[in-house]
Amino acid sequence: MAGWSTHEGFAIALPRASVDTDQIIPARFMSASRAEGYGGFLFADLRDGAEEFPLDRHVDASVLVAGPNFGCGSSREAAVYALVDAGIRLVIAESFADIFAGNAVNNGLLPAAVEQADEILSIIGTGKVKASVDLQAGSLFIDGREYGFALPDMWRQKLVNGWDDIDLTRANLDEIRTFRAGRAKAAPWVFGPGGIKKSNSERPADENRGT
Known part of the structure; x- marks a missing residue:
């Protein structure tokens, strides 16, 4: 897995609280080979029949902003695979399920817990805005506004170096x-x-x- 320290892209809003892992990727798709990519299964049931789903309106988005308790439910790592394979590098929410957050970091996805996530959701609305993050500086900018987020040093090491738990132990x-x-x-x-x-x-x- 390749590491990264900075990212710039477009952020979109998914104003839903407690988006669980079965919503992120329904269990019926988990029999597919990871080699085929899980991106096409991301939010499959939420997108089915929806007139305008955020990721369909803005296919170039790489930053997802959601409601609190993102990634709750089962511990399936496939939820992170689906986000990563769909090109999402960063998820912003007020809070995350612990197991999801750990799986995310181990796969190069930053779960940024931001207290003002609701404010960011309002700023984005149904559109998209520019977003950037610098892991070393601990800075996050959304539409030109700076927001603080918690980034444990262990998470920073993993993301910057492209490490999982085994790599961290070997270091x-x-x-x-x-x-x-x-x-x-x-x-x-x-x-x-x-x-x-x-x-x-x-x-x-x-x-x-x-x-």
Whole structure:
């Protein structure tokens, strides 16, 4: 996954509270291969029969502004896949479901919790406005107005570097090994009679053959 630190695009409004993951992508589409892309399934039931759905009016939008409690419901990661595959880089809402927010960051999508999300929804209306975000500076501009948003440092690292949880762990391997060695000296019984076992990454290449 490619990382990113700045983004400029158009923002559109979806003035709905508690948009759950089944609304983001209905369960019946989750049997499709991710390789085919999930973007075409995004908000399938909400768009079906709607005269003018925001994403249909403004197909070039990459920033979605919604009501509070976005991403509630099931923990399906496919909801994030659908948003990302449809070209959405940033979702703004007053609040997000915790599991959705974690899945979003692990897949390069920023869930920006903004207290003034209702104000932004009013500004956008049924149109689209320019939006920009700088992760390093922690700045967010919507239609020329600046808004604050919470961005934990761990989230910033993941988004900028294109990391998920495993990548973040690997970035701290030296500290992990140092802690493990100290723990082995202070409490050797924790590791059993054989002591510390080497991981595959610590073994010579010839020792890993056939494993």
